Amino acid sequence: MKIQTALLFLMLCIGVYAQGHEWQAKRITAVEGQNESNSWFNFRTEKQLEIVPKKAVARIACDSKFWLWINGKMVVFEGQVKRGPTPHDTYYEEIDIAPFLKPGENCLAILLWYFGKDGFSHKSSGESGLVFQCDEIDLKSDENWTAELNKAYVHTGHLNPNYRLSESNIKFDARIGNFEWVLPGYKGKMPNAKVIAKAQDAPWNRLIKNPIPLWKDYGVREYENAADIPSVGSGEWIECKLPYNCHITPILDIDAPEGALIKMQTDNFDYMGLNVASVRAEYITKKGRQEYESLGWMNGHVVKYYIPEGVQIKALKYRETGFNTEFTGYFRCSNKFYERLWTKAARTLYVTMRDTYMDCPDRERAQWWGDAVNELGEAFYALCPNSATISKKGIVELINWQREDGVLYSPIPEGNWDKELPGQMLASVGYYGFWTYYINTGDRETIAGVYDGVRRYLDVWKLKPDGTLVERYGEWYWGDWGSDIDKQLLFNAWYYLALKGYRNMSELLGNQDEVRRVGNEMAAFKESFNKIFWDSNGYRTANYEGKYDDRAQALAVVSGLAERDKWDKLLGVFKTSHLASPYMEKYVLEALFMMNQPVYGLERMKKRYYKMVDVSPWSTLYENFGDGDDRVGHGTNNHAWSGGGLTILAQYVCGLEPVQAAWETFRVKPQLGTLSYAETGNKTIAGDVSVRIEQSKSEMIIKLKVPYESNAEVYIPNKYKTVKLNNQTIFDEKLLGEGVEYLGKQENSIVFKVGSGEHVFTTN
Structure with a gap:
């Protein structure tokens, strides 16, 4: 029963690899799209709804990454994992978009980044495009969507990322484009999308559900040395400190003349030499007050901004994102x-x-x-x-x-x-x-x-x-x-x-x-x-x-x-x-x-x-x-x-070590060496497990937490002659107590088995 419950939890986290969904959506792109590497595309559609369903699961696939806004609100920050689940197939995302919908007209906007090149963690399909299907609101990507090549994203010059990376540098020219197209009521004109294939036609082939969660967005934050950031650019690099090494996207809030070139990278960009350069970003300003976030993640301990003279700095910030998990373990x-x-x-x-x-x-x-x-x-x-x-x-x-x-x-x-x-x-x-x-x-x-x-x-x-x-x-x-x-x-x-x-x-x-x-x-x-x-x-x-x-x-x-x-x-x-x-x-x-x-x-x-x-x-x-x-x-x-x-x-x-699957039974066999105490714990698939060990020359104390329906095998060094469990003597040269199972001597230890609950073993 314990393993079945744990496995059910894991499968709910993972989702199911084999899909029985039918795909009526078409794979679409912009008419101007030529499958050039490092291309960006805008997609947009409107949907009238009389009522909003309690659940509306959108299935979205692309090559290579997408950002989704609904009614002007960011819903997904960097969706899609890199290709592929097999050498031929493509992942897709599932997102419940119901919380972002409203009665009346709804605006959906998607920005797509097409890597267009291979790497050590991505196999390019060779074809940019988007597939979107949400059956609950009867919305599918087709020729009625609008799409355009986002020409504000241009190429940087040298230095480019090394060949192992499928990502390219990102450069945005604010004189050419902006992000007004993601907002409701946008008055600009975008051409109708071009249908290029059915959803699961080659070269994307089968669409397989992404088994990992969407990224955790920690939100926009200030740098550790925010108070020391100058208020105006000087043509020198400004170093902004992060609290630790993390995945970030750099953010600008500036007042600038038109045409100033701003550069952004981290201290890890090229610290090993020109042949292993990582990713960086550039931004060309429009005139006036403007905010910009470079959407491709980079990492390091320091984010470096090159800001020319005459550019007023209102704020430099960052967004941290990462795998959607929690640091539940400790030592x-x-x-x-x-x-x-x-x-x-x-x-x-x-x-x-x-x-x-x-x-x-x-x-x-x-x-x-x-x-x-x-x-x-x-x-x-x-x-x-x-x-x-x-x-x-x-x-x-x-x-x-x-x-x-x-x-x-x-x-x-x-x-x-x-x-x-x-x-x-x-x-x-x-x-x-x-x-x-x-x-x-x-x-x-x-x-x-x-x-x-x-x-x-x-x-x-x-x-x-x-x-x-x-x-x-x-x-x-x-x-x-x-x-x-x-x-x-x-x-x-x-x-x-x-x-x-x-x-x-x-x-x-x-x-x-x-x-x-x-x-x-x-x-x-x-x-x-x-x-x-x-x-x-x-x-x-x-x-x-x-x-x-x-x-x-x-x-x-x-x-x-x-x-x-x-x-x-x-x-x-x-x-x-x-x-x-x-x-x-x-x-x-x-x-x-x-x-x-x-x-x-x-x-x-x-x-x-x-x-x-x-x-x-x-x-x-x-x-x-x-x-x-x-x-x-x-x-x-x-x-x-x-x-x-x-x-x-x-x-x-x-x-602390599992000996039966899903922590149904685990071992507690401490070896503290010269340490006087040590403790660890984590949220396992069976529940919270923790142990604290204190030792001296004459005694040892083990405080243990065992989850519901789990068991622990506790090893006590056999140099101790008396063992108590929760203040009751259970061993004194022989087994005395009840409520504990004695497993005998193994190596240099005597071993007991206890069930769920909190236990304190003391010895002398």
């Missing part, structure tokens, strides 16, 4: 460093979510699956349950884009990249990817939908006569950033984790033949792995000549390939090898906690992240750790994969 402890790490990791996670998970929001905006695996794991501890919709979207897309030869690749969606990174693909389909999504959501339907694709990809991999993997280089033989990467050893461990995830999926779906087959393969593979790669001091490939690779040793531990008798040797490797980038450091830290080494785990975490957390001025984490005393990091300063410490702090330091 607190007796050492502020780890709290700051959590906060920066959560901000990094959020700024790398929008149309898809992405590696970074400026250089690429690309859904690399190595990053996505780390991100989806963090989201279940930091964000509210609807953040799972972006994980589901990514999982379904990855399999939908599978090549005919069974190979998976990322980033997807894409229009100018098709290269497999074998290690990242194994990570995506395996235990830390698809299975982590399932264990947190209970979404069996999605796992069933992608199951055959996972099997097809695993079938691509073959074994040598010695039982280990045949080398597969893919199109990019990549294991991690950095040096001394024992790639073949890494891929063998990733393959075992992929088998582990697939075996779990097979068991979930009742495919017992596959459970037995894969279980036997895993046992044989584990034996071969240890025979071929272990050399008495650590794991290494025979032809690998570098240091013992801490990344590969970590995967051997977390996958279960390395037995306990090897842990002492591996601990020595972890204390001397610091090769992992932030991408793989998460697994190194996880291995240390799985080896019951919380003291060194916390020590290493602080040593590796210290510069990013306490030296870097930024609110987010860098792509790489950096070298030397003066380098706090390098690469992008907001990189998704760097937040793995967030997961470790919740899952291992506080010990």
Whole structure:
């Protein structure tokens, strides 16, 4: 019952991928439209209504983005996610527009931005256009709508965004156009729209409902240093500070002569060099008082405005938008460093979510699956349950884009990249990817939908006569950033984790033949792995000549390939090898906690992240750790994969981890190391879960909240002889109390099971 309720909630958040809607609407465009990249279009129609229905669901599709006004009020700020759900199809949005309608004449206006070029997160259809259908008010896009090419949007000169981005720079010439056309009573003339196809004709093909929510609009805000912004332009850049790294659209309120050129960009625009420039904006003024918002989002910690002399500045502001979720998770402890790490990791996670998970929001905006695996794991501890919709979207897309030869690749969606990174693909389909999504959501339907694709990809991999993997280089033989990467050893461990995830999926779906087959393969593979790669001091490939690779040793531990008798040797490797980038450091830290080494785990975490957390001025984490005393990091300063410490702090330091789907049962197995207290909690799909642990040399206190219909397995170190639950002694060398289930001794702990409610365990 618990899983069914949780899954129903998730499906209400996500919507249904398969649609039974009939589309009578036509795909329309402006007569002047030539499918040129970075084109903008105005669409407008009126609708007479005698009564307003209680609900009026508009289905809207476009390539690439749209903004919707009804009766002069903004209804949707940047609708549509990037193409596509498959290599051929297109998403559409569903919006209830009833609250914005009125009896009498209603004016609907839509501004459309056609990217017209491919990128690492978008595949252009090659055809701009709009589809609109609202059955409740009998309104459909057709030749009776009006449409025009918005000629006020023009092209900037050099410097343009790098080839990874499908977005272009935005330049608006206020001498040519304005936004009066979105208002009721507009007197201008717009030509009738041109019908170019039926809604689901090629090249858009099937229209599939966008499974993630519309963006959260935080509203228009003032900059942190608003009081210091000058009242007149000087021909110098004005730096306006944001409270943290976020997605923003810059806003102007000025009084200007005609023809002044204003430039807008963030501090992240070109901080890495000319070959990776991000997006920027320009505005040419009309004469007099004017307000303008550049609608394409950019990100950074500072928004920079170049305003010429003679332009009066009334106000410079910004609008923050982002993925529609909440920061419901938290972590607190007796050492502020780890709290700051959590906060920066959560901000990094959020700024790398929008149309898809992405590696970074400026250089690429690309859904690399190595990053996505780390991100989806963090989201279940930091964000509210609807953040799972972006994980589901990514999982379904990855399999939908599978090549005919069974190979998976990322980033997807894409229009100018098709290269497999074998290690990242194994990570995506395996235990830390698809299975982590399932264990947190209970979404069996999605796992069933992608199951055959996972099997097809695993079938691509073959074994040598010695039982280990045949080398597969893919199109990019990549294991991690950095040096001394024992790639073949890494891929063998990733393959075992992929088998582990697939075996779990097979068991979930009742495919017992596959459970037995894969279980036997895993046992044989584990034996071969240890025979071929272990050399008495650590794991290494025979032809690998570098240091013992801490990344590969970590995967051997977390996958279960390395037995306990090897842990002492591996601990020595972890204390001397610091090769992992932030991408793989998460697994190194996880291995240390799985080896019951919380003291060194916390020590290493602080040593590796210290510069990013306490030296870097930024609110987010860098792509790489950096070298030397003066380098706090390098690469992008907001990189998704760097937040793995967030997961470790919740899952291992506080010990909070689901063991049955949808948090029906979860584990509380804290490892505080040198901390005197730590606490974490979040709104899971089952309800609110929280735990606070206090420890001293002589006692431990665990305060726990378990949601309705859930259970918790609580691990108490067996050095404590007496255990009380809510002030009643339940254990004193043996089980005494009632209302609690004793699960026996496991490793160095005694384990109890409790049901829903608030519980306080005390020991001495």
